[in-house]
Amino acid sequence: MDRSGRIVNASYGLLKQWSMKNVLPKNVNLQLLRTYHPPPPVSSELKLGGIQPHIIPTRPDGTFDVNEITLRLRIEDVHCPRTTLICIENTQNVCGGKILPSLWIDQVGSIAKSVGIPLHMDGARLMNAVVASGESAARILQGCDTASICFSKGLGTPVGSIIVGPEEFMYRAIRLRKVLGGGMRQAGMLAAAALYALENMVDRLADDHKHAKLLAQAISETGSKNVICQVADVHTNIAIVHLHPDAITPEQFCNRLSMVGKVCLF
Numbered sequence: 001m002d003r004s005g006r007i008v009n010a011s012y013g014l015l016k017q018w019s020m021k022n023v024l025p026k027n028v029n030l031q032l033l034r035t036y037h038p039p040p041p042v043s044s045e046l047k048l049g050g051i052q053p054h055i056i057p058t059r060p061d062g063t064f065d066v067n068e069i070t071l072r073l074r075i076e077d078v079h080c081p082r083t084t085l086i087c088i089e090n091t092q093n094v095c096g097g098k099i100l101p102s103l104w105i106d107q108v109g110s111i112a113k114s115v116g117i118p119l120h121m122d123g124a125r126l127m128n129a130v131v132a133s134g135e136s137a138a139r140i141l142q143g144c145d146t147a148s149i150c151f152s153k154g155l156g157t158p159v160g161s162i163i164v165g166p167e168e169f170m171y172r173a174i175r176l177r178k179v180l181g182g183g184m185r186q187a188g189m190l191a192a193a194a195l196y197a198l199e200n201m202v203d204r205l206a207d208d209h210k211h212a213k214l215l216a217q218a219i220s221e222t223g224s225k226n227v228i229c230q231v232a233d234v235h236t237n238i239a240i241v242h243l244h245p246d247a248i249t250p251e252q253f254c255n256r257l258s259m260v261g262k263v264c265l266f
């Protein structure tokens with residue numbers, strides 16, 4: 001996957017057949033500063049890596065207050081886990097696919113550098129940020145040490161993500177992939193699909209962004225007080241719809257949407 005490495009300006013990328021990005025730091029009893037809002041229901045980093053996530057509340061635009069980083073770093077103390085990784089997510093899923101401003105990422109990166117802690121980007125939807133912002137992946141990742149990118153979302157492959165980073169980190173990742181049972185001799189077929197996606201599917205993400213906006217506009221134009229979607233909040237391929245719990249269930253809403261879809265496909 002050296003081609004994906006080139007796209008993000010890292011040594012090279014490792015196709016991962018197993019969700020291992022959250023368990024990469026060196027040791028047990030480590031601490032990970034990360035954005036997630038709300039916290040994920042299953043903490044694989046805790047169960048598999050012995051890592052305690054320390055979650056910084058995310059603002060609606062997907063960023064957080066950078067002053068929180070230094071406030072939350074653990075001092076060296078036998079009672080405390082050591083903070084060993086700062087993790088951000090771009091685009092920010094739960095905030096509605098928001099694109100993190102690159103200057104903000106740079107700021108997080110320089111704080112991370114000043115305290116000697118690597119910065120990782122969970123870039124499951126990084127290519128959506130690339131297409132919507134017009135910035136290159138390498139530019140967006142300028143302040144980051146490592147990143148993961150998912151091929152099986154908007155990029156459309158049946159399976160697969162990569163993790164990218166410097167050579168020494170990648171060596172550890174390869175070892176850990178093996179330890180976790182993710183080593184796979186037949187990964188070439190998955191890699192072929194991922195390369196196809198990188199070469200042919202990235203520009204197409206603009207269609208997804210257009211469709212998400214159209215959906216949000218259509219919902220918003222109904223003027224309903226029970227089904228609300230803020231068009232201005234749609235940056236990429238996610239439109240968050242708020243349903244009044246007394247008026248409509250998510251299942252009813254999905255059924256209604258599929259009925260509309262039969263009459264009017266974008």
Ligand SMILES: Cc1ncc(COP(=O)(O)O)c(C=O)c1O
Pocket residue numbers: 018019089093122124125150152160161
């Ligand atoms: C932000 C984010 N990161 C990671 C993942 C999972 O990626 P993977 O398929 O590599 O486990 C998801 C899945 O939805 C996601 O939304």
